[in-house]
Amino acid sequence: MSETSVREAEIAVEQKHLDVVYARVAEIRDDAEVMRTKGDQLAHGARNEAVFEQAAMLFERDVMVRHATQILRTLDAEHEGLVFGRLDSTSGETQYVGRLGVRDGNFDNLVTDWRAPAAAPFYQATAEYPMDVIRRRVIRSTGKNVVDIDDDLLMPDARDETMAVVGEGALMASLTRARGENMRDIIATIQKEQDVAIRAPWRGVTEITGGPGTGKTAVALHRVAYLLYRDRRRMGGSGVLVVGPSAAFTSYISRVLPSMGEDSVELRSLGEVMDGTKAVRNDSAEVAAVKGSLIIRRVLKRAIREAPADAPDELRIVYRGQVLKLEARDLAAVRKAVHNGRRPPNQSRVDAAEALLEALWRKADAFGDFPASRAELLTDLGERLDFHRFVVVWWQLLDPIDVLAGLGDRRRLAVAAGKVLTRRQVDQLADSWADLRERGPSVADVALLDELRMLLGRPPRRRRRSADHAAPRSDNYDEFAHIVVDEAQDLSPMQWRMVGRRGKYASWTVVGDPVQSSWPDPDEARRARTTALGGPSTEHRRFGLRTNYRNSAEIFALAHRVVADIAEERELPLAVRSTGQEPLITVVEPESVDTAVQGAVRELLAEVQGTVGVITSASRVDSARAAVAGIDAERVKVVDGLESKGLEYDAVVLVEPTELVTESLTGPRTLYVALTRATQRLTVVTTDPAWPA
Numbered sequence: 001m002s003e004t005s006v007r008e009a010e011i012a013v014e015q016k017h018l019d020v021v022y023a024r025v026a027e028i029r030d031d032a033e034v035m036r037t038k039g040d041q042l043a044h045g046a047r048n049e050a051v052f053e054q055a056a057m058l059f060e061r062d063v064m065v066r067h068a069t070q071i072l073r074t075l076d077a078e079h080e081g082l083v084f085g086r087l088d089s090t091s092g093e094t095q096y097v098g099r100l101g102v103r104d105g106n107f108d109n110l111v112t113d114w115r116a117p118a119a120a121p122f123y124q125a126t127a128e129y130p131m132d133v134i135r136r137r138v139i140r141s142t143g144k145n146v147v148d149i150d151d152d153l154l155m156p157d158a159r160d161e162t163m164a165v166v167g168e169g170a171l172m173a174s175l176t177r178a179r180g181e182n183m184r185d186i187i188a189t190i191q192k193e194q195d196v197a198i199r200a201p202w203r204g205v206t207e208i209t210g211g212p213g214t215g216k217t218a219v220a221l222h223r224v225a226y227l228l229y230r231d232r233r234r235m236g237g238s239g240v241l242v243v244g245p246s247a248a249f250t251s252y253i254s255r256v257l258p259s260m261g262e263d264s265v266e267l268r269s270l271g272e273v274m275d276g277t278k279a280v281r282n283d284s285a286e287v288a289a290v291k292g293s294l295i296i297r298r299v300l301k302r303a304i305r306e307a308p309a310d311a312p313d314e315l316r317i318v319y320r321g322q323v324l325k326l327e328a329r330d331l332a333a334v335r336k337a338v339h340n341g342r343r344p345p346n347q348s349r350v351d352a353a354e355a356l357l358e359a360l361w362r363k364a365d366a367f368g369d370f371p372a373s374r375a376e377l378l379t380d381l382g383e384r385l386d387f388h389r390f391v392v393v394w395w396q397l398l399d400p401i402d403v404l405a406g407l408g409d410r411r412r413l414a415v416a417a418g419k420v421l422t423r424r425q426v427d428q429l430a431d432s433w434a435d436l437r438e439r440g441p442s443v444a445d446v447a448l449l450d451e452l453r454m455l456l457g458r459p460p461r462r463r464r465r466s467a468d469h470a471a472p473r474s475d476n477y478d479e480f481a482h483i484v485v486d487e488a489q490d491l492s493p494m495q496w497r498m499v500g501r502r503g504k505y506a507s508w509t510v511v512g513d514p515v516q517s518s519w520p521d522p523d524e525a526r527r528a529r530t531t532a533l534g535g536p537s538t539e540h541r542r543f544g545l546r547t548n549y550r551n552s553a554e555i556f557a558l559a560h561r562v563v564a565d566i567a568e569e570r571e572l573p574l575a576v577r578s579t580g581q582e583p584l585i586t587v588v589e590p591e592s593v594d595t596a597v598q599g600a601v602r603e604l605l606a607e608v609q610g611t612v613g614v615i616t617s618a619s620r621v622d623s624a625r626a627a628v629a630g631i632d633a634e635r636v637k638v639v640d641g642l643e644s645k646g647l648e649y650d651a652v653v654l655v656e657p658t659e660l661v662t663e664s665l666t667g668p669r670t671l672y673v674a675l676t677r678a679t680q681r682l683t684v685v686t687t688d689p690a691w692p693a
């Protein structure tokens with residue numbers, strides 16, 4: 001037989017199995033539908049039953065409906081590409097691997113879930129350690145149809161002549177396929193070094209490092225799916241938090257998890273970690289560096305001790321014919337004493353009221369023959385409405401945003417900063433907070449708001465308890481069972497504190513690449529990170545990924561040059577896929593940059609099938625957007641260097657690379673990120689004829 005007819009014959013074999021699987025899935029679906037309908041009917045009937053029975057039936061109905069809905073949802077999410085692998089072992093057994101486990105009516109295995117231990121050889125077997133696997137087959141399908149297969153022969157000697165072997169390299173085939181707007185899952189082609197990290201135990205801290213494109217993000221997400229499958233009880237209840245660098249990034253990866261059947265996962269960018277906030281705006285690198293560093297904490301701590309701008313600075317009260325007065329100085333002393341107490345400010349209002357009353361009594365006592373005893377004065381004044389009104393405005397319950405917006409007043413900030421910040425820093429920060437309420441917080445501000453929330457303490461509850469129950473996860477800082485931090489090299493110390501607060505009892509997966517770091521003080525960040533992850537004694541395992549699956553070898557060679565001086569060779573990955581297409585460097589006059597970008601985008605759109613990213617310095621994003629406005633908005637995206645973190649495109653137009661370097665506080669690291677976003681083609685538009693010298 002010719003190679004094509006062998007392939008076709010083998011595809012037909014797999015199609016047969018897929019048909020059986022999908023027929024079975026249809027049966028399971030039908031059963032689930034029946035169960036759901038029955039559950040609904042139960043509910044309907046229950047209305048007429050006695051209360052006692054009703055409760056039991058409602059429960060049963062809920063379980064049934066929930067269970068059925070869950071099954072239906074999972075089946076729908078995993079329908080596409082349900083079966084993607086097959087193993088033929090020395091025992092003569094054939095095993096199919098897929099997104100879900102499927103059994104036939106007799107409970108025999110039709111498909112093994114990829115996360116089950118039995119599926120591990122699909123990812124871990126190599127020619128050197130074949131784990132009894134003779135042939136590993138990757139099955140590619142669309143809808144219910146097998147479109148291609150790819151085999152790896154791991155034990156050539158054990159193969160009998162009836163066993164066909166077709167194709168070469170499912171991985172390479174997958175890597176050259178065009179990219180869409182969202183990240184794809186890599187379930188069918190996970191490599192061994194990746195699989196070990198995915199299947200590492202849940203406990204303690206699992207650290208995954210690797211250069212650009214080594215699959216860190218993909219691995220982290222598949223690890224989440226794995227943990228939820230293996231430790232559903234532990235992980236499912238309190239959930240998993242995945243923290244990524246930007247909103248663009250979380251939207252890019254958002255499709256991967258649900259398609260793997262997982263929905264007890266919270267996906268948040270650094271600007272959304274605190275409930276109810278959604279910051280996307282970035283400060284300049286210089287401002288962000290101050291806001292991210294621990295010195296800012298000292299400023300915040302001092303700021304909340306200051307009287308609010310609109311607090312009265314005198315208390316006058318007439319009692320039993322006498323005027324009692326606390327002046328600014330007295331009030332400041334009382335405020336200070338209350339702040340030195342044990343409770344955070346938002347829980348100290350009662351303490352503040354008591355301290356004011358004591359201070360009033362001291363004034364009264366000084367009169368010599370005051371017409372009331374201490375006890376009388378405390379009780380009487382404590383019940384007076386004018387006194388209460390004073391307390392409410394003098395000791396306000398503060399919202400984090402109030403405090404931060406207050407620091408938009410340069411004078412207030414200078415007082416809170418003392419000697420901690422330089423004048424320039426005070427000016428810059430005050431500027432950045434001047435219209436905080438209108439503009440909303442920046443990404444870096446969110447960590448400060450979260451810190452303030454903790455420093456201020458939770459205000460006493462007003463609502464009834466039952467209402468609080470309905471609130472989803474709010475204020476539950478320590479609740480998550482597992483936290484994944486992606487692009488971890490970029491978290492500032494303040495951000496580590498914010499994320500750490502959510503994982504007091506969590507286990508962690510921390511993913512990053514030190515060479516791509518945009519954070520200027522790595523030592524401080526390292527310490528904050530160690531604390532966030534539970535201290536130096538936490539169980540810690542490390543995995544390094546070495547192969548760059550994203551960039552062509554030609555593109556990565558250019559990126560490599562840019563960081564050659566600042567990175568060690570062992571920190572840089574190996575790009576294995578060659579396209580024969582060298583990156584194009586276009587040198588133009590400053591006034592022609594936009595035209596050149598336009599031209600390059602059009603050219604690349606014609607040459608690649610998927611997406612084209614335009615990456616510029618932050619200051620140039622707007623003009624680049626204008627330049628490409630009107631050209632295929634579906635496929636063309638414009639981002640700045642920082643925003644490009646974690647993303648990928650089939651082709652990239654990189655604009656004025658030297659600007660990315662000058663804008664960053666870490667030299668060429670952000671440029672390195674930008675240079676490693678393209679899978680197929682890269683065009684650099686520069687005004688510097690010597691670049692990249």
Ligand SMILES: Nc1ncnc2c1ncn2[C@@H]1O[C@H](COP(=O)(O)OP(=O)(O)OP(=O)(O)O)[C@@H](O)[C@H]1O
Pocket residue numbers: 171174175184185186189190191194210211212213214215216217218219513549550645646647648676
């Ligand atoms: N085993 C694999 N099979 C197929 N594709 C893979 C595999 N591993 C990684 N990839 C692909 O390589 C690309 C890079 O993966 P990913 O974004 O996870 O890398 P990363 O290490 O997080 O990169 P960076 O640090 O640059 O953000 C993605 O398109 C991903 O789908």
